[in-house]
Amino acid sequence: MPPPNDPYPSHDSPFTSVSSFPITLKFTDVSYRIKVERHGAKGGRLRRMFWSGSGPTSSSSDLENQTTPHDERTILSGITGMVHPGEILAVLGPSGSGKSTLLNALAGRLQLQGFTGTVLANNRKLSKPVLKRTGFVSQDDVLYPHLTVRETLIFCALLRLPGSLPKRDKIATAESVIAELGLEKCENTIIGNAFVRGVSGGERKRVSIAHEMLINPSLLILDEPTSGLDSTAAFRLVSTLRSLAQKGKTVLTSVHQPSSRVYQMFSSVLVLSEGRSLYFGKGNEAMSYFESVGFSPSFPMNPADFLLDLANGVCQHDGVVSEKDRPSVKQKLVSSYNSILAPKVKAACMEGTPTLASSHNVSSSSCPKTNANNKQRSFIFSSTWLNQFYVLLHRGLKERRHDTFNALRVFQVVAAALLAGAMWWHSDYTDVQDRLGLLFFISIFWGVFPSFNAAFAFPQERAVFVKERASGMYTLSSYFVARVVGDLPMELILPTLFITILYWMAGLKPEILAFVFTLLVVLGYVVVSQGLGLFLGAVIMDAKQASTVATVTMLAFVLTGGFYVHRVPPCLAWIKYISTTFYCYRLLIDVQYGEGRGISSLLGCERRSTAGCKFVRDDIQGQIHPATSVAVLVLMFLGYRLVAYLALRRIKA
Template sequence: MKNRKSSSFLKGGTRVPAGSFRSATYPISVGFLSQKQINTPSSGSSINSIYLNYSTLIFSLLSSHPSISSSSLLSKPPPYSSPTFSQVGVTHTHTNMAENLGEPPKTPPMDSHNFQFIMSSCYPITLKFIDVCHRVKVQNEATTTITKMFSTPGPTSPVQTSQERTILNNITGMVSPGEILAVLGPSGSGKSTLLNALAGRLHGHNLTGSVLANGRKLTKPVLKRTGFVTQDDVLYPHLTVKETLVFCSFLRLPNTLSKPEKISIAKSVIVELGLEKCENTIIGNSFIRGVSGGERKRVSIAHEMLINPSLLVLDEPTSGLDSTAAHRLVSTLKSLAAKGKTVVTSVHQPSSRVYQMFDKVLVLSEGRSIYFGKGNEAMNYFESVGFSPSFPMNPADFLLDLANGVCQLEGTTETDKPNVKQVLVSSYNSLLAPRVKAICMEATNLIPTETKIQSTGSATKTRNRNGCSMCISTWFSQFSILMQRSLKERKHETLNSLRVFQVLAASLLVGSMWWHSDYHDVQDRLGVLFVISIFWGVFPSFNAVFVFPQERAIFMKERASGMYTLSSYFMAHIVGDLPMELILPTMFIAITYWMTGLKAEVGAFVLTVLVLLGYVLVSQGLGLAFGAIIMDAKRASTIVTVTMLAFVLTGGYYVHKVPSCLAWIKYLSTTFYSYRLLINVQYGQGNEIASLLGCSHRHGINRASCKFIEEDIRNQIHPGMSIIILFFMFIMYRMIAYIALRRITS
């Protein structure tokens, strides 16, 4: 901070005592460079000063267009839309200002067709947000569930009321192309909520104010050009960096580009973000070793850079990174901003060298602004209102102390010090807020009213209702790519050694226990058939429970980005899981069937395999449905366990005569129908079993079993009806899962 030269925050004004700052006015800057500042930058400013770079880029591109004056370029962005590179006649010019300002690179990163697409799809976006407020309803603490259970109606009973909590309170600011706006504040100050609102991901009746891109409310074309990087790196852990970005390019880039061209764009992004060394390394996670934390964060940024966004929003990208990795990451963002992109990011605790790379800073405290302006002028401003550090320290740390209210005014003691947060909010509202709002309003010609932010919400609702209005690839293309990605991501599960061992051990154990069972020993054979039904009812349903809960974060992120439709994702999962779901039960029954000495006919074996595979798919659908409805793997697995226990008990083997009050459960039981189909393959409709038990004689030795068999034959469901019911369950469970996922996305 000592070596940096900047315009005085109080230039032209007079410093006043701390007690009278409310009535003072200062001609302070809020982060907009004047023409003089652009033409003659200070010696200490970096050559990568964002607005300087952006202005130089526009001048170099438009030098042959005398109709556009330099003053109009330097004053402020156009009110409605900024000219694209293609509109001014530039199609193949590439300027890398991070390396050599104003000079084209020696070798273009990709062929002219791809580069023309990239340049024409990106245009500068000036983002403004005026009086953004967000309120949520919270239940009164006194009206908890336990209170309502034990309270009696009457005049003294607690009344259920809901209170509104303000998350954001009249937040105003703007950021131009080529700039980085850093949102600082403690946890719970509203940083993530503000970023979601700026990215068009927050909508509803509780959001008021205006969020504008080039003077207009957020529209679908703007949302297509907006990249949003979440705080958590939501990526598939078993895919490599290259595979992750290539599959993403297949889904997010238009079909007018061929696959080789999309791969070329993905490779260029890998080079741009410095991921060449780890492109063949898997992503990994907390339990799987892969790329480093900084590299994983850059992969998340590359995910959004594939579409060459004009607006890039990042939610705490430096969280969990060390100082060096955080500096490298913000340097990457700086280079991206230098190419004309608008970057907005929240930062929790940046280092001093990271803080110096921010062009503008917005400091939040409990949802209210306490500063908005240039980052290098924040300390001067707070000193002018009586807050200054007692010793040299990181400016970001000092700002966070102020936002937390742990700093005191100069000349006050602990006993009489005022509420720091109230003082800071009051000083901001009287000194900074009018100027910030005036500049934003002047550029947009808006009337400051409490306008509901409807356009973003309606756009989101339209997207969800129509499936995916932002998708640019066909349904079959999405289905094919998603299925390939699913197979590649889950290939480690298909022939997982532990799972294969589990199935082999179970098949050998069952085969050994019922080794060459006698055809006439009906009870033993019914036992082995029922054990098969139990194992392949619980095993696939329990595994399917984890599918959607584990992928929820990735699914929600990609759906919000408009990468694919829900139906293509769902069908790709259903079809992609078939190999894993069908190979293992086929291997199991191939071993168990012949070891147990079941009906030694090829036709009977094939029918047994078909019945078992159908039963497996139905059980898998049950697990998918519960997983999609509950979206919590632990709770869903518990419910599936209880459900399968009920299905097994009413399956017809343990209890011959189910109580009438519970008899209806067996008609919902998948085990009930599959078990009877397996019996039918071995013994027909039951008459053969009766003959084997000697039930044709009036006083057979198995009198109790004969009574059960006779009743069962009379009440037995036809095999064709059992097949129809199982097929109906196969469709119904998957429809329930699809509807549950659709409810989540809406």
């Protein structure tokens, strides 16, 4: 057991109840500045293209503030406030006011460079034990679209809860959270997205909250959870948050434009405008404060709407104020806050942390229970590498099977095989030119197809990856290995189907061993091409740019692959030796014709020179040894994935 004066348990005490340690969060003079690139700086565009995954964690809307003469942008300027267990603190402000950046700062998710101020949890600096008890719900619902609500939360529980906990207890924990957040009716419905129909927006947001509730956090931070929801759905969601707060949790949320009944549920309100405070205090006292400093609505209205008008520099509800008056309105509001409220707020933050029972009217349900289910949710979550790998592999197979085996992709592969089989129907073994054309077509198709698809993999999963890594759900290595291993069986089924159809339709070498070798060459080539796509996607981290670079790269590989051009200009000849297409083409030729002696004799190339003999000499005879081609492809298989892994390491969670 930890000593009595230690507000947090030790890492060595995994059975300590989280709800035994409510968190009072205080933040004083929080400021954040970022350095911006000078307009027209050399290499800026190219650097953003290849390093788009490692930028600051601030939201894009927070970067609209005014640039200082020193090429810095002030996102936050001296923000002070506090929130206690049993309370909901709402951060209000227009887009670009710094709400998201403030929440990231309070959750310990901002880069230290440019950050100043003090953030305390129970009068102590943020530490790993505190962050492990902090649930963070981002503005966007970053979830896998093809998993059901139940599957989503069970996989999360298997990853976030400790490995010492039995699997059945982890599943029971997920089920209890589903019941607590009212998700029973949709638990077997897929999450969905803009292209796949799934649960409603309010249900999707509750699933995001359930993700964090699995660890029974003491502090819950939410970035605009009501965004995109109608008034009724937003009210239900905030009602859920209020019930969680009444159980002893500290809730901090940003809200863009709440309805009047949602506003009434906030314990306290912080109003921001261009990164500066306009008000901090109880929500029901905000209107009287602004009236005392000379700002009041011309008729009764939603307090939240009035506060947002003021944050935008509009002092009347009908908006009758000129643009030139807006800066003066904002300046007066900031000045009034600094002279009237700021000293009181800072003085309150300097006082000792009040006890939970004495000051904040928390319901008795906040007391920790001793039943088994509460113990399950109070462990310090951790998981072994093998458990992470197994769960991520299982989840990846369930999620990606819909993309890999969707009807359009299967149709594309089968149609290509049937069309090529009809074009090369029972081709003649001695018609070398046509046969080599078929082999090169196979090399092109299974070079471009998997590399292009793989280029989208990491950019599309980046948001989920960053979110889950920030929550400490798994290591990078377990994620990467599970991704690579999980892709292999799914990515190899379609090329197997393709070769099985095309090989016998085209009448290639009618031997089982030759068919097996051809299939193995193509499957090996597919995983190498896939590695190329993963490498480009991980380095560039932009789906469109990565697919464009993959297309250009494969074009260079195809042109130097040895079929179209035999005498490549010396300045471009080196591309042939890094071309995956070149080595696959050489191996396919070797399976069908070997060293070319048999076909050379059949064509009588020793006595005469024909077009077929020219292809025998140029394409078949005197080329690199098959073992060399295999060795190079193996090195590419490992090398591309190694570089992809190293590229992912630069992404900051």
